[in-house]
Amino acid sequence: MAAENLPIVRTVAALRAQVEAWRDSGLKVAFAPTMGALHEGHLSLIRLGLDRADRVVASIFVNPTQFGPNEDFDRYPRNEAGDSALLAGAGCHLLFAPSVQEMYPHGFATTITVTGVSEPLDGAARPGHFNGVATVVTKLLNQARPDIAIFGEKDYQQLQVIRRLVRDLDLPVEVVGAPIARAEDGLALSSRNAYLDSAQRQIAGQMNKALADAVARLAAGESVERVEATGRAALERHGFETVDYFEVRLVEDLSHPGPGPCSAPARVFAAAHLGRTRLIDNMGA
Amino acid sequence: MAAENLPIVRTVAALRAQVEAWRDSGLKVAFAPTMGALHEGHLSLIRLGLDRADRVVASIFVNPTQFGPNEDFDRYPRNEAGDSALLAGAGCHLLFAPSVQEMYPHGFATTITVTGVSEPLDGAARPGHFNGVATVVTKLLNQARPDIAIFGEKDYQQLQVIRRLVRDLDLPVEVVGAPIARAEDGLALSSRNAYLDSAQRQIAGQMNKALADAVARLAAGESVERVEATGRAALERHGFETVDYFEVRLVEDLSHPGPGPCSAPARVFAAAHLGRTRLIDNMGA
Numbered sequence: 001m002a003a004e005n006l007p008i009v010r011t012v013a014a015l016r017a018q019v020e021a022w023r024d025s026g027l028k029v030a031f032a033p034t035m036g037a038l039h040e041g042h043l044s045l046i047r048l049g050l051d052r053a054d055r056v057v058a059s060i061f062v063n064p065t066q067f068g069p070n071e072d073f074d075r076y077p078r079n080e081a082g083d084s085a086l087l088a089g090a091g092c093h094l095l096f097a098p099s100v101q102e103m104y105p106h107g108f109a110t111t112i113t114v115t116g117v118s119e120p121l122d123g124a125a126r127p128g129h130f131n132g133v134a135t136v137v138t139k140l141l142n143q144a145r146p147d148i149a150i151f152g153e154k155d156y157q158q159l160q161v162i163r164r165l166v167r168d169l170d171l172p173v174e175v176v177g178a179p180i181a182r183a184e185d186g187l188a189l190s191s192r193n194a195y196l197d198s199a200q201r202q203i204a205g206q207m208n209k210a211l212a213d214a215v216a217r218l219a220a221g222e223s224v225e226r227v228e229a230t231g232r233a234a235l236e237r238h239g240f241e242t243v244d245y246f247e248v249r250l251v252e253d254l255s256h257p258g259p260g261p262c263s264a265p266a267r268v269f270a271a272a273h274l275g276r277t278r279l280i281d282n283m284g285a
Numbered sequence: 286m287a288a289e290n291l292p293i294v295r296t297v298a299a300l301r302a303q304v305e306a307w308r309d310s311g312l313k314v315a316f317a318p319t320m321g322a323l324h325e326g327h328l329s330l331i332r333l334g335l336d337r338a339d340r341v342v343a344s345i346f347v348n349p350t351q352f353g354p355n356e357d358f359d360r361y362p363r364n365e366a367g368d369s370a371l372l373a374g375a376g377c378h379l380l381f382a383p384s385v386q387e388m389y390p391h392g393f394a395t396t397i398t399v400t401g402v403s404e405p406l407d408g409a410a411r412p413g414h415f416n417g418v419a420t421v422v423t424k425l426l427n428q429a430r431p432d433i434a435i436f437g438e439k440d441y442q443q444l445q446v447i448r449r450l451v452r453d454l455d456l457p458v459e460v461v462g463a464p465i466a467r468a469e470d471g472l473a474l475s476s477r478n479a480y481l482d483s484a485q486r487q488i489a490g491q492m493n494k495a496l497a498d499a500v501a502r503l504a505a506g507e508s509v510e511r512v513e514a515t516g517r518a519a520l521e522r523h524g525f526e527t528v529d530y531f532e533v534r535l536v537e538d539l540s541h542p543g544p545g546p547c548s549a550p551a552r553v554f555a556a557a558h559l560g561r562t563r564l565i566d567n568m569g570a
Contacts, residue, residue, distance in 0.1 A: 016457075105452075107449075107538070108453050109401045109402065109449055109453060110400075110454055111398045112396070112397050112398075113395070113396045113397075113398065114394050116392070116394045117394065135454075139455050142454055164392075164395065167390075168394060168424075169420075170424050170428045171427055
């Protein structure tokens with residue numbers, strides 16, 4: 001059965017050989033880059049890939065260059081055997097799991113910077129993060145050369161950074177965003193949820209509720225300024241320790257709509273800490 | 286006759302359609318990006334492409350992002366009709382001549398930076414230059430998707446920057462360097478030679494002689510420090526007005542070999558001004 005036989009490749013050469021063979025025989029290839037510690041949200045990317053293409057490749061690479069010096073690179077959860085079984089079960093056809101050395105050989109010297117869309121929100125809270133993301137995603141797309149690439153909307157700003165760089169650098173791939181997968185209480189699924197103890201896990205579910213409330217208030221014509229203040233206060237009241245941001249942003253370029261009521265297509269973004277765990281979420285207004 | 290019928294495309298879509306059609310029918314495609322104002326050096330790239338591939342595409346794009354604010358972007362020579370005839374005569378199969386708008390549409394926000402190899406020499410003399418080069422070359426390679434890409438060794442540092450970014454970003458193309466084409470007195474052919482009056486043109490030929498002398502002195506065991514000082518003094522004595530650099534650099538990463546004798550593979554680089562014209566040249570030691 002396919003579920004027991006997910007092939008794993010660890011070199012760019014082996015990855016390309018397989019993807020090229022598929023494309024040469026007329027098969028359409030979808031690609032879902034991940035950092036592993038897979039959950040239902042990742043598996044929904046695989047299923048979306050199966051809807052849109054003939055073959056689905058996933059990658060697992062915990063990319064050191066997108067973590068800041070005080071972030072959780074070292075303790076980020078890693079479980080390749082478990083991930084591999086989940087991918088196989090979801091119908092994934094190939095796993096690319098390169099080493100850091102394969103991705104960043106001696107002498108590596110290139111960085112991709114996207115201005116604008118990468119600057120607010122996580123760009124401000126995590127300096128250098130989106131340079132790391134832009135660079136590794138460009139590499140992964142050039143390595144795999146898929147027809148379509150799928151990224152979750154949980155990292156919505158990341159998705160917009162990737163859309164921008166794919167357009168700007170003329171990468172020959174279609175970028176597809178996948179809806180956020182949520183737990184029953186609305187918590188956006190994230191590999192980092194595994195860090196939460198049960199009290200924190202209770203609090204975490206309030207982020208989604210604060211976002212939904214903000215979306216409703218915006219729809220009712222409340223000012224952006226007030227919606228943001230209310231949302232931030234709600235997170236603090238429920239027990240989030242530091243709120244990095246609770247902000248309304250225009251979908252097109254993630255610029256701020258200004259303090260008044262907002263009728264243009266917008267999205268509400270939140271990031272906040274529970275102990276050593278940083279959670280993010282967002283919702284379309 | 287082919288020489289009278291060089292097809293010109295101005296959009297990425299039209300370029301890709303032609304290159305993909307060739308590649309789908311099993312033809313190997315070479316690509317030579319240029320800024321136009323073509324001379325024998327450029328035509329040698331086309332001929333090298335014809336040796337190595339079945340079809341040769343040239344591009345002409347005077348890239349604004351690689352010129353500094355006080356450089357010669359506005360007066361850089363442009364002559365598409367003349368260039369097109371030269372390309373056709375050399376056997377080129379397709380010219381890609383995009384507009385600035387086609388290359389940098391509204392909202393463009395992405396920059397590629399290569400550290401190390403891009404920092405000395407022209408990197409120091411022309412801040413931002415190699416970011417502009419790295420970004421536009423990545424775009425052009427993603428647009429054309431050739432099998433091989435050919436760049437002249439006259440811009441040797443540029444060639445090394447491109448080799449580095451192609452490796453680092455996993456661009457699926459083979460980079461080939463083409464030897465410097467020279468006038469009878471040894472002057473490296475350059476579109477900017479057209480700026481020189483006849484007195485300046487006389488002086489210009491001395492740059493090549495200073496480089497050849499430096500190579501001979503290095504081979505004889507003279508110290509790098511002395512070779513550099515002698516070369517710089519020769520350029521100044523012959524009438525160059527400002528010498529940006531006259532330096533020995535290791536081929537591998539363009540690092541400096543230090544002041545003593547140099548036995549590792551090295552190259553000598555020079556850049557100097559004659560009036561408003563800046564000339565560069567280099568030679569293997």
